[in-house]
Amino acid sequence: MSEDIQRCWGDDDPLMEKYHDEEWGTPVHDDRLLFEHLLLDSFQAGLSWRTILNKRENFRGAFDNFDPHKIARYTDKDQERLLGDAGIIRNRLKIKAAISNAVATMEIIEEFGSFDAYLWSFTGNKTLHGSRATKWQDLRTTSEESDAMSKDLKARGFKFVGTTICYAFMQAVGMVDDHMLGCFKYKR
Numbered sequence: 001m002s003e004d005i006q007r008c009w010g011d012d013d014p015l016m017e018k019y020h021d022e023e024w025g026t027p028v029h030d031d032r033l034l035f036e037h038l039l040l041d042s043f044q045a046g047l048s049w050r051t052i053l054n055k056r057e058n059f060r061g062a063f064d065n066f067d068p069h070k071i072a073r074y075t076d077k078d079q080e081r082l083l084g085d086a087g088i089i090r091n092r093l094k095i096k097a098a099i100s101n102a103v104a105t106m107e108i109i110e111e112f113g114s115f116d117a118y119l120w121s122f123t124g125n126k127t128l129h130g131s132r133a134t135k136w137q138d139l140r141t142t143s144e145e146s147d148a149m150s151k152d153l154k155a156r157g158f159k160f161v162g163t164t165i166c167y168a169f170m171q172a173v174g175m176v177d178d179h180m181l182g183c184f185k186y187k188r
Contacts, residue, residue: 008180009136015053025185027127027174031115034173035105036066039098041169042160043089049168051089058087063098068115071102097159104157122149123175130171130178139178142167 010016028034040059044052052059062085064070082088082095105115112118122145133139146167153161170176179185 005184006182008183019053024172025174025177025179029116034115035068037172038169041165043094045160055088062088068102068105072106074099101158127174128176130176132181134181
Protein backbone atom coordinates (compact mmCIF):
# COMPACT_ATOMS: atom_id res chain seq x y z
CA MET A 1 0.00 0.00 0.00
CA SER A 2 1.30 3.38 -0.96
CA GLU A 3 0.93 5.79 1.92
CA ASP A 4 2.13 8.77 -0.11
CA ILE A 5 -0.62 8.43 -2.72
CA GLN A 6 -4.07 9.93 -2.15
CA ARG A 7 -6.94 7.92 -3.63
CA CYS A 8 -10.70 8.32 -3.92
CA TRP A 9 -11.19 4.92 -2.32
CA GLY A 10 -9.55 1.54 -1.89
CA ASP A 11 -6.92 2.40 0.71
CA ASP A 12 -5.84 -0.38 3.06
CA ASP A 13 -6.84 -3.15 0.63
CA PRO A 14 -4.15 -4.02 -1.94
CA LEU A 15 -6.66 -5.51 -4.41
CA MET A 16 -8.93 -2.45 -4.23
CA GLU A 17 -5.94 -0.10 -4.49
CA LYS A 18 -4.68 -1.91 -7.59
CA TYR A 19 -8.15 -1.81 -9.17
CA HIS A 20 -8.52 1.92 -8.40
CA ASP A 21 -5.02 2.78 -9.59
CA GLU A 22 -4.90 0.68 -12.75
CA GLU A 23 -8.48 0.18 -13.97
CA TRP A 24 -11.29 2.29 -12.51
CA GLY A 25 -11.99 5.24 -14.74
CA THR A 26 -9.57 4.17 -17.48
CA PRO A 27 -11.29 4.14 -20.88
CA VAL A 28 -11.98 0.60 -22.13
CA HIS A 29 -12.72 -0.13 -25.79
CA ASP A 30 -12.25 -3.90 -25.90
CA ASP A 31 -15.56 -5.76 -26.37
CA ARG A 32 -14.61 -8.68 -24.12
CA LEU A 33 -13.41 -6.41 -21.32
CA LEU A 34 -16.52 -4.24 -21.61
CA PHE A 35 -18.66 -7.38 -21.33
CA GLU A 36 -16.59 -8.50 -18.32
CA HIS A 37 -17.29 -5.25 -16.52
CA LEU A 38 -21.00 -5.37 -17.33
CA LEU A 39 -21.26 -8.99 -16.17
CA LEU A 40 -19.44 -8.23 -12.91
CA ASP A 41 -21.47 -5.09 -12.29
CA SER A 42 -24.70 -7.02 -12.82
CA PHE A 43 -23.57 -9.59 -10.24
CA GLN A 44 -22.75 -6.74 -7.86
CA ALA A 45 -26.42 -5.72 -7.55
CA GLY A 46 -27.10 -5.73 -3.81
CA LEU A 47 -23.48 -6.56 -2.93
CA SER A 48 -20.24 -4.65 -2.42
CA TRP A 49 -17.69 -4.18 -5.17
CA ARG A 50 -15.08 -5.63 -2.79
CA THR A 51 -17.04 -8.92 -2.74
CA ILE A 52 -17.12 -9.07 -6.54
CA LEU A 53 -13.50 -8.02 -6.98
CA ASN A 54 -12.36 -10.72 -4.56
CA LYS A 55 -14.20 -13.30 -6.70
CA ARG A 56 -13.19 -11.86 -10.08
CA GLU A 57 -10.65 -14.57 -10.91
CA ASN A 58 -13.20 -17.24 -9.98
CA PHE A 59 -15.73 -15.54 -12.27
CA ARG A 60 -13.10 -15.43 -15.02
CA GLY A 61 -12.60 -19.19 -14.82
CA ALA A 62 -16.29 -20.03 -14.42
CA PHE A 63 -17.39 -17.78 -17.30
CA ASP A 64 -14.79 -18.70 -19.95
CA ASN A 65 -12.73 -15.53 -19.48
CA PHE A 66 -15.91 -13.46 -19.99
CA ASP A 67 -16.12 -14.39 -23.66
CA PRO A 68 -19.68 -13.43 -24.69
CA HIS A 69 -19.47 -15.72 -27.76
CA LYS A 70 -18.98 -18.75 -25.50
CA ILE A 71 -21.35 -17.65 -22.74
CA ALA A 72 -24.14 -17.05 -25.27
CA ARG A 73 -24.01 -20.79 -26.04
CA TYR A 74 -24.27 -21.94 -22.41
CA THR A 75 -26.80 -24.68 -21.79
CA ASP A 76 -28.83 -25.75 -18.76
CA LYS A 77 -25.87 -27.95 -17.83
CA ASP A 78 -23.63 -24.86 -17.72
CA GLN A 79 -26.18 -23.07 -15.53
CA GLU A 80 -26.14 -25.96 -13.06
CA ARG A 81 -22.34 -25.99 -13.11
CA LEU A 82 -22.31 -22.29 -12.26
CA LEU A 83 -24.90 -22.73 -9.50
CA GLY A 84 -22.60 -25.31 -7.93
CA ASP A 85 -19.50 -23.09 -8.11
CA ALA A 86 -18.82 -21.71 -4.62
CA GLY A 87 -16.20 -19.35 -6.07
CA ILE A 88 -18.80 -17.08 -7.66
CA ILE A 89 -22.12 -15.55 -6.63
CA ARG A 90 -24.55 -18.46 -6.97
CA ASN A 91 -27.70 -16.55 -7.76
CA ARG A 92 -29.87 -18.32 -10.34
CA LEU A 93 -31.40 -15.10 -11.70
CA LYS A 94 -28.01 -13.42 -12.11
CA ILE A 95 -26.53 -16.49 -13.79
CA LYS A 96 -29.45 -16.68 -16.23
CA ALA A 97 -29.08 -12.93 -16.82
CA ALA A 98 -25.35 -13.32 -17.59
CA ILE A 99 -26.20 -15.86 -20.29
CA SER A 100 -29.08 -13.90 -21.81
CA ASN A 101 -26.99 -10.71 -21.62
CA ALA A 102 -24.27 -12.50 -23.61
CA VAL A 103 -26.85 -13.42 -26.27
CA ALA A 104 -28.03 -9.79 -26.39
CA THR A 105 -24.41 -8.60 -26.56
CA MET A 106 -23.84 -10.75 -29.63
CA GLU A 107 -26.92 -9.19 -31.24
CA ILE A 108 -25.55 -5.71 -30.49
CA ILE A 109 -22.18 -6.62 -32.01
CA GLU A 110 -24.00 -7.84 -35.13
CA GLU A 111 -26.01 -4.60 -35.34
CA PHE A 112 -23.36 -2.02 -34.39
CA GLY A 113 -20.14 -3.77 -35.40
CA SER A 114 -18.87 -3.84 -31.81
CA PHE A 115 -20.11 -3.68 -28.24
CA ASP A 116 -17.73 -0.74 -27.84
CA ALA A 117 -19.42 1.35 -30.56
CA TYR A 118 -22.83 0.75 -29.02
CA LEU A 119 -21.90 1.46 -25.39
CA TRP A 120 -19.75 4.53 -26.00
CA SER A 121 -22.51 6.09 -28.12
CA PHE A 122 -24.28 6.91 -24.84
CA THR A 123 -21.52 9.40 -23.98
CA GLY A 124 -20.96 10.70 -27.50
CA ASN A 125 -17.81 8.55 -27.73
CA LYS A 126 -16.02 10.57 -25.05
CA THR A 127 -15.31 10.42 -21.35
CA LEU A 128 -17.69 12.57 -19.36
CA HIS A 129 -16.39 14.35 -16.29
CA GLY A 130 -18.42 13.67 -13.19
CA SER A 131 -18.75 15.79 -10.12
CA ARG A 132 -15.97 17.56 -8.28
CA ALA A 133 -16.71 15.65 -5.11
CA THR A 134 -14.31 15.35 -2.19
CA LYS A 135 -16.20 12.54 -0.45
CA TRP A 136 -17.46 9.23 -1.84
CA GLN A 137 -20.94 9.92 -0.46
CA ASP A 138 -21.16 13.07 -2.61
CA LEU A 139 -20.71 11.27 -5.92
CA ARG A 140 -23.80 10.84 -8.03
CA THR A 141 -25.07 7.32 -8.67
CA THR A 142 -26.99 7.90 -11.91
CA SER A 143 -27.03 10.29 -14.86
CA GLU A 144 -29.10 11.02 -17.93
CA GLU A 145 -26.64 8.86 -19.87
CA SER A 146 -26.92 5.91 -17.48
CA ASP A 147 -30.72 6.29 -17.57
CA ALA A 148 -30.64 6.10 -21.37
CA MET A 149 -28.20 3.17 -21.38
CA SER A 150 -30.29 1.24 -18.87
CA LYS A 151 -33.51 1.85 -20.79
CA ASP A 152 -31.99 0.75 -24.09
CA LEU A 153 -30.22 -2.31 -22.64
CA LYS A 154 -33.49 -3.43 -21.02
CA ALA A 155 -35.35 -2.95 -24.30
CA ARG A 156 -32.77 -5.28 -25.87
CA GLY A 157 -33.43 -7.95 -23.23
CA PHE A 158 -30.63 -7.27 -20.75
CA LYS A 159 -31.27 -7.97 -17.06
CA PHE A 160 -29.68 -6.47 -13.92
CA VAL A 161 -28.86 -3.27 -15.77
CA GLY A 162 -30.67 -0.59 -13.82
CA THR A 163 -29.43 2.97 -14.08
CA THR A 164 -27.28 2.70 -10.93
CA ILE A 165 -25.56 -0.43 -12.27
CA CYS A 166 -25.08 1.29 -15.63
CA TYR A 167 -23.55 4.34 -13.94
CA ALA A 168 -21.15 2.15 -11.92
CA PHE A 169 -20.24 0.39 -15.18
CA MET A 170 -19.66 3.74 -16.90
CA GLN A 171 -17.35 4.80 -14.07
CA ALA A 172 -15.46 1.50 -14.21
CA VAL A 173 -14.80 1.60 -17.96
CA GLY A 174 -13.90 5.28 -18.12
CA MET A 175 -17.06 6.53 -19.80
CA VAL A 176 -17.39 8.77 -16.73
CA ASP A 177 -14.37 10.08 -14.84
CA ASP A 178 -15.47 10.39 -11.22
CA HIS A 179 -12.04 10.47 -9.58
CA MET A 180 -12.43 12.93 -6.73
CA LEU A 181 -10.59 16.15 -5.94
CA GLY A 182 -7.32 15.28 -4.29
CA CYS A 183 -7.05 11.83 -5.89
CA PHE A 184 -3.82 11.33 -7.81
CA LYS A 185 -5.93 10.20 -10.80
CA TYR A 186 -8.11 13.33 -10.80
CA LYS A 187 -7.84 15.17 -14.15
CA ARG A 188 -9.69 18.23 -15.33
